[in-house]
Amino acid sequence: MNVQRFTGRDNRAALDQVRQHLGPDALVLSSQRTADGIEICATTQLPDMARIAAPSSTTNTNAVAPPDNEIQLAQLKRELANLRETLQQALGERRWQDTAGSRPIAAAVAQRLATLGVGRVLAGELADRVAHVEGLNAAWQQVTQQLMTALNSLSSEELAGFRIKAIIGGSGSGKTQTAAALMHASMDYLSPEQIALVHCGDPSQDTALSQLATRLNIKQYSARSHEELAEALSGCRWAREIIIDTPALSPALGSQDPVLTLLSRQRGGLAAFIALPATASSDHLREILDHSRHLPLAGVITTKVDEATSLGAVIDAVVASELALAGRYDVLTNSLLPVSGDEMLTNAKRLAKRGLDRQAAQLKVAV
16 A cells, blocks of 8 residues: 655645645545644555455466455445545544634535535535635535536436436335336336336345336336346337336445346446435445446436435535436335435525524523
8 A cells, every 4th residue: 555645734735735646536544743734644545455365376367356355345445435534524623623713714614514414525625615705605605506516417308318227226225116206207208018127136026116017017027147137128129118126235245246247238228327315324325336336327316305314415425426316206206306406405404404403492401
């Protein structure tokens, strides 16, 4: 691992050097105060667990690391990601203290973003962009406009333009309900004879999704391997729209995850839509997105918004992934609704205000 040291007069100056030399994906390992200011140790390289765990061989240089090593590598990446988040939070708190005195507008903007639930890294980047704007209201308006631009969305027509839609997500993400909502939405512009549903789970299970497809007279297929899915898609050439229901993603399995094996290198036109629950933590959402980055991701569908206390984690994940918002699953109507960046920010502000009101009520009771 190539570790580099950077020194600045404060946290911000040192972090700016890290970003300038190592880029935004740099991993901060440590931070300490020295006589010259703040010293940060950072790197961009992760140790190759597959190479460490696998015995060296001089006779076969193309040997592939066993699945156990893939799992060890995935676990190490998660541990390093958690360490990085912890360090960045600690540095972010110190950075906010430094900023509050020298740049009060940026500090106030960062604090408002934190109230919305936005992570310190994204909040710091946005606050830096308006550090020299005069007036808090003007700076806040500029930041919200930048967030709305980053939260771009697909129109209903653009979503309908994807012929083969694979719905993916972690366990409990609501992806099966999302697949059902997509199937209902397809009925608005297609007949049942033009739609196909492919199940990639256990064919012996009679799920609510399969029951719905039966009631709607939608033809169903089953595929449990990469080859079976390719054969099913080939047999569905008659369909105007194909919806693929997949098992839950398993980041702990690394590249051995069956969902990755199923969907990777399938026929052209397959688009994966990832269900992100608003109730999940930022770490979990980041892990799921990183795990599925090699799939043909076309958009994000937010779920469980009605159960969420904050939308900051989802906003962080969507902005970082640069994926478009493809819709929001509405539990009351069991339908997929269009969503925009403006709507997401409005809901984030509403939830933040509800949280502040709850805290105020608790303090009032305590007093």
